[in-house]
Amino acid sequence: MMRVWLGLAWAGLVVLPWYGLEAPLRAISALQPEALPALWQGRVWLWPLAIPLLMAIPGRPRLLALSGALGLAWLCIEGLAIGHRGWxxxxxxxxFGAPGPTQPALGWGAxxxxxxxxxxxxxxxxxQGWCRGDVFVLGSLLLVVGLxxxxxxxxxxSILTSAVRDNAGGFAPDLFAEKLFNSSIWGLDCLVGTHACGVAWNTLAQATLVGVLxxxxxLAFALAALRTNLPLKPLLRLLSLLPVITPPFVIGLALILLFGRAGVVTNFLALHFDIPRSxxxxxxxGITIAQxxxxxxxxxxxxxxVLGAVSPSLEEAAQTLRAGRWHTFRTVTWxxxxxxxxxxxxxxxxxxxADFANPLxxxxxxxxxxxxxxxxxxxxAHDQGRAAVLALVLLAFTLTAFMAQRAWTGSRSYTTVTGKGDAGLSAPLPGPLRAACYATVLPWLVLTVAVYGIIMAGGFVxxxxxxxxxxxxxxxxxxxxERGVGGWFxxxxxxxSFITTMELALIATPVTAALGLLTAYLLNRQNFMGKxxxxxxxxxxxxxxxxxIGISYILAFNVPxxxxxxxxxxxxxxxVFRNMPVGIRAGIASLSQVDRSLDEASQTLGARSFRTLRLVIVPILRPAIVTAMVYSFVRAMTTVSAVIFLxxxxxxxxTVYIVGRADVGEYGVALVYSAVLIVVMAAVxxxxxxxxGRQKIGRRGMLAADQPVVVQA
Amino acid sequence: MSGPTSRLRMLAVAAGLFGLAALVPRPAAAQGSVVIYCGVDEAWCRAMATTFEKQTGIHTDMTRQSAGEIYARLRAEKDNPRGDIWWGGTGDPHLQAAEENLTQDYKSPQLGQLRDWAQRQAERAKFRTVGIYLGALGFGYNKEDLARRKLAAPACWADLIKPEFKGEVQMADPNSSGTAWTMLATIVQLMGEEPAFAYLKRLNANINEYTKAGAAPAQSTGKGESLIGIAFQHDLIDVAKRNFPVQVVSPCEGTGYEIGSMSLIRGARHPEEARKFYEWALTPEAQKLGALNRSYQIPSNTATPVPPEAPDLSRIKLIEYDFATYGSSATRTRLLGRWTSEVKNAPR
Structure with missing residues (x-):
């Protein structure tokens, strides 16, 4: 095992081209010096990379760990210290005197x-005995952490450092403070005057409104689905899947076609009721409705x-104690x-x-x-510093909400379905509440159907x-x-763009699922420091x-x-890294349902953790694997916010192509393309x-409370 | 192993193989390749790229973005340029890029065949750019909408600030759009800076949206999402040619224009191929592709036929557009800053 990795490390230094990920083959054929392996480069600072490998002696675990760490450390140090234009x-x-040595970006050898x-x-x-001596666990852990x-x-x-620099790249904390506390971000003029408010307040107000509504x-839909006898359940199940396979911005587009100044509904109202266009x-x-x-x-x-997990017996108990429907709902269900x-x-x-496309x-x-x-x-204006500052503000908002969400859901359990004697029937809704539910749900359903009707049909007129x-x-x-000289093309x-999207999404899908489930396995089955x-x-x-993510990737990965x-x-x-958490959640949810005694049995029989994972856990995780793969594929197909930069x-x-079409007003092409995407994803x-096996996915989509929640940003 | 699991495995293997096929570097054409940043309409960009590829065998890699976006990209990539040639898009960002030394000077042997405004553009940039087409600024209104509202047709810049057009005018944001920057510079040159900003502030009350893309107001006007849209006349003509009720107006006070340009990017990875594209793009044969793809600008090569749909320059009052001043970074930064704080963020 160790010899294999040591050999690979040597191969990375001596055989593989050290620099350049792009088309290394072409570079080799042109005999460019950059394509040579590290030790033949004539770049002195690469030579120390061999020292840790000479230190790695099989019988000395402490030295082995040290050599791995040293190799990585020197790789990071020399990589960051020597750029493609000098220091x-x-x-x-x-x-050491400018401009200093130069080197291109790291490649496959590195x-x-x-x-x-x-x-x-x-x-x-x-x-040395870490993780009970399990190389597989420790290796995957270090690998995932490293990635x-x-x-x-x-x-x-990179965003953080870019935020405190000016456009020329110098350190400018004053500028940072000025940008951070700029009135265009935090201004509150809209409360007192007629100026527009700062963009941070706009965002918060928008998000709060959408969150509440x-x-x-x-809630209205959940009550209608579970507590009334409206024949809605199959329809709701379908509708709940729709947003997952909808490219995020087409909803906004459809709304413009319906309610815009020249929209269908607006036209109708203007013609028949003389309501002025606006x-x-x-x-x-518009953003609120679309979101x-x-x-x-x-x-x-x-x-x-959550509602499905409320045991009917509690509500029945309340009613037996002569509480009315409304009283029961208010004091038990709510x-x-x-x-x-x-x-x-x-x-x-x-x-x-996080939504980007609808506001756009x-x-x-x-x-x-x-x-x-x-x-x-x-x-x-091209101000990366400002972009970084705005990104920091947004990041602070989302992380705060994220931590609040974890704190809320992590520590409390309100589940009352125990599996013991749950024969009761749920209490019917109180009359006014039921009426309110219907009054909300039915118009909203009409709107949803209209919007999707336009998306599917709008591109064909x-x-x-x-x-x-x-x-x-x-x-x-x-x-x-068309058929040209060289045949059909x-x-x-x-x-x-369609083919590229399919290709990249298909590459990302298995990687995302594998990495997500591996992480889930580590989190659920292993104990280690800093978990x-x-x-x-x-x-x-x-x-x-x-x-x-998009802006930070540009900042971090544009130069060596x-x-x-x-x-x-x-x-x-x-x-991969945006969608991995979906795999993690699906994996953890499934793994927690599987008793550890299965792993222990396997290990008692002499299997090491990799073998256990492969033969025991992966087969059990099949539904989770499917969930993770489906969602990472679909999300990759429909995401726009990060990749528009990349x-x-x-x-x-x-998606980027469609946004471009919509941006110059070519709605026909944008809608037709979106419809094609929706059909393709539904087919997938x-x-x-x-x-x-359809059943398992179906049940997960509808019932599991800690179902990985998937949407587009 | 149960049936579904092995099928799942097959699925994963198939996906993986498909993926691997895509990761293998795409075969590079024997004739080399060229990365084009294209700043005009998508259809025209695509026609240019595919025709060039067809005729020379050089593989083209074309990205379409607005002029402002390409300029931003060039600046972001200046330490490590990815593009080879920047073709099309309004001239000011080209001049700015030339001033910041982002682009490469080059004198084409065909320079003498170009119309004088195209040559002057090259001289201004110390031959780091060259004019490829001319487009006049203007605005358009939706005829149906105007008739329904029984309003008088606007004919001048001054008409646009009339109170009856409140919330009815659309223009792009000059921070992101070359079109809107041309409009801002035109108004400043027509009226002088202080009166111009007074005008723009009053116009702001009538603006319903500052769009990101320069051509978007033309599209909105055609669709009736806005009554009036300020844009280049060739964009408006394009919308009108698609059977939308748009009337194109050349403002009575006179109007500015853009010189769509082309620049070689400094430090390009494929300088040879980029130069080939540059020469080819100046030929009448290549310039004809504009009109064929519904872009009705006036081409820069004297030998290229002027499309009949192009705005008739003899009927348009063009101002003496001072490209040297209004193409410079300093003026641009100052005026944009002033516009953003005094006009865009002003109370409505």
């Missing part, structure tokens, strides 16, 4: 070397779980679902904070943090609302296939808004030592459930 920090230049060092350290530590530090921690730190709507939908009202359409199903899923309400509120709140499409002049971050980077002649022009523009403008911190780190990437911008790899990585000409993505979902 990585000005003080090094002052010390990656293999780093991985081997991690494994050598793990072997060394395991042989999270590199792809979550390092970018966030989504929770109430979700642009009321642009801004807070409610997207996030209510999540609140619904949470609340259905207190029991309160934590669920808080949870639903916080999740909707976080999602609204329908926000009008109403600014929120996520879009402001985007414009600070891409706008002509000339101009929705103006000229409803059916046409296939937009479909043809985006997805035409895909000539539509959407093919390239709480590890869990927090792993789940945190879920709370980091996509725009923040790790240079990834413009590649497909960076998009895959952003998919796409390039070669690697453009479907149906296909996977047909292959691996």
């Amino acid at each position: 990585g920090a000005p003080w090094l230049g002052a010390l 990656a293999v070397y780093a991985l081997s060092c991690v494994m050598l350290a793990a072997i060394g530590l395991a042989r 999270i530090v590199l792809f979550v921690g390092f970018p966030v730190v 989504a929770t109430l709507l979700g 642009r009321w939908i642009y801004g807070m009202p 409610l359409l997207a996030f209510t199903p999540i609140a619904f899923l949470v609340l259905v779980g 207190p029991l679902i309160r934590p669920g309400l808080a949870n639903a509120f916080l999740i909707s709140f976080i999602e609204s904070l 499409v329908i926000g009008g002049n109403f600014n929120v943090l996520s879009t402001d971050i985007f414009f600070a980077v891409v706008g002509a 000339v101009t929705f609302g103006r000229d409803n002649t059916p046409t296939l022009d937009y479909l043809w523009t985006a997805f035409s296939i 895909l000539s539509g403008s959407g093919w390239r 709480g911190a590890f869990e927090f780190l792993a789940m945190m990437s879920f709370a980091i808004p996509g725009t923040v 030592p790790v240079e990834l911008t413009g590649t497909g790899l960076i998009i895959v990585i952003s998919f 796409v390039s000409g070669e690697y453009n993505l479907a 979902l149906a296909g996977i459930s047909a292959v691996v």
